[in-house]
Amino acid sequence: MENEALIRLGFFFGVLTVMAIWELLLPRRVLTMSKLTRWLSNLGIVVIDTALLRLIFPVLAIGVAVAGQENNWGLLNNVQLPYWLSVGLGVLALDFVIYLQHVMVHVLPALWKFHMMHHADLDFDVTTGLRFHPVEIIVSMIIKLSAVAAIGPPVLAVLIFEVTLNATSMFNHGNVKLPINIDKALRLFVVTPDMHRVHHSVIIRETNSNFGFNFPWWDRFFGTYRDQPSAGHKGMTIGLSQFRDPKKNNLPSMLMLPFTGDTGAYSINRWGKEPEKRDK
Numbered sequence: 001m002e003n004e005a006l007i008r009l010g011f012f013f014g015v016l017t018v019m020a021i022w023e024l025l026l027p028r029r030v031l032t033m034s035k036l037t038r039w040l041s042n043l044g045i046v047v048i049d050t051a052l053l054r055l056i057f058p059v060l061a062i063g064v065a066v067a068g069q070e071n072n073w074g075l076l077n078n079v080q081l082p083y084w085l086s087v088g089l090g091v092l093a094l095d096f097v098i099y100l101q102h103v104m105v106h107v108l109p110a111l112w113k114f115h116m117m118h119h120a121d122l123d124f125d126v127t128t129g130l131r132f133h134p135v136e137i138i139v140s141m142i143i144k145l146s147a148v149a150a151i152g153p154p155v156l157a158v159l160i161f162e163v164t165l166n167a168t169s170m171f172n173h174g175n176v177k178l179p180i181n182i183d184k185a186l187r188l189f190v191v192t193p194d195m196h197r198v199h200h201s202v203i204i205r206e207t208n209s210n211f212g213f214n215f216p217w218w219d220r221f222f223g224t225y226r227d228q229p230s231a232g233h234k235g236m237t238i239g240l241s242q243f244r245d246p247k248k249n250n251l252p253s254m255l256m257l258p259f260t261g262d263t264g265a266y267s268i269n270r271w272g273k274e275p276e277k278r279d280k
Contacts, residue, residue: 004062008163015167019126019174026177028193029234031123033246041251042127048255049137057141064148065158074152083154090153092215094161097147099218101140102211103268111139112267113258119207119266120243120257124200129173133258168214172196191216198229202237206230208268240264 053060059067068074076086105115114133121128132140148158172191186192191212199210209226212219219225229236242262247253 004159007159008166011163011167015170016126019170019176022176023125023174028175028177028197029124031125031175032238033123033249035125037246038121038123038125038249039127041249041254042121042131044251045132045134045254046130049132049134052134053137053141056138057145059145060141061144061148061158061162062155064145065153065155068149068152069155072152073149075150076154077152087154087157087160090151090157091161091164093151094144094147094153094158095165095214096218097143097151098165098214099212101143102213103224105136106208106211106266107268109263109267111136113261113263114139116240116243116261116263116266117254117257119200119240120249120254120261121200122239122244122246122249123175124173124197124238125175126170126173128200129169129171131254133255135258165214172213187216189216190214194228194233197233197236197238198226200238201229201231202239202241203230204266206236207240207266240266 068077072078076090081089105111114136117133118128118131118136121131153161168190172193173196174193176193178186178192178194183192183194187195191210191214195210195216196212198206201207206226206229209224210219211224216225231237242264243257248257
């Protein structure tokens with residue numbers, strides 16, 4: 001895995017470039033903000049997140065997988081399975097953890113405060129899939145490292161998971177048009193842009209649906225799947241109802257949002273306490 005960083009970097013820039021061109025040629029929606037302003041802020045977050053992870057964590061997921069393999073950490077390192085099956089189960093298990101983590105940040109108000117920066121984007125395009133608060137990224141990395149140690153997936157499984165998660169996050173946040181029949185077929189195997197866009201609706205019951213990032217099966221199995229937004233993809237409003245000022249969608253304001261912004265009634269645990277606010 002000496003070339004792990006180069007592999008991930010290559011896929012990152014490759015997918016970002018393809019999605020950016022696709023968005024220019026076949027956009028799904030008309031953007032409401034300056035793309036330059038949003039891209040500078042959203043990509044600026046990527047730089048900060050990457051630097052923090054490298055500074056705080058001596059090893060990342062691949063490193064933990066290597067250590068787990070050498071020291072027999074985790075379930076899959078202690079059962080006899082064909083290598084291909086261990087790789088497949090490892091990728092599947094890690095994706096399930098990410099689904100649960102995504103639900104969790106919508107349930108716990110303390111974590112929702114940071115995750116709402118992702119949802120406060122007033123437009124929805126490839127860079128939205130990279131827009132996560134540094135605190136959320138740190139929490140996410142702790143969960144990921146713990147999951148790798150507990151599951152014990154092969155190193156190849158972790159590499160596949162990392163690459164596909166990053167690629168599908170950019171894909172399913174893309175402002176791209178797909179024919180309905182192709183979208184329907186793809187939803188059997190991967191989260192599509194139309195599927196995930198529902199999750200970025202300003203309507204709370206839609207925000208709290210379609211939590212999957214990579215595989216679409218968890219939402220269907222656990223009843224969190226919603227097929228389409230009620231207002232349609234061109235008519236729906238993206239973002240959060242309490243954050244509608246484009247001037248506050250800059251990098252400093254985004255970083256301060258968890259400490260200065262109204263959390264609204266979006267976190268799932270508030271359902272029932274304020275039912276009249278659910279759909280506003």
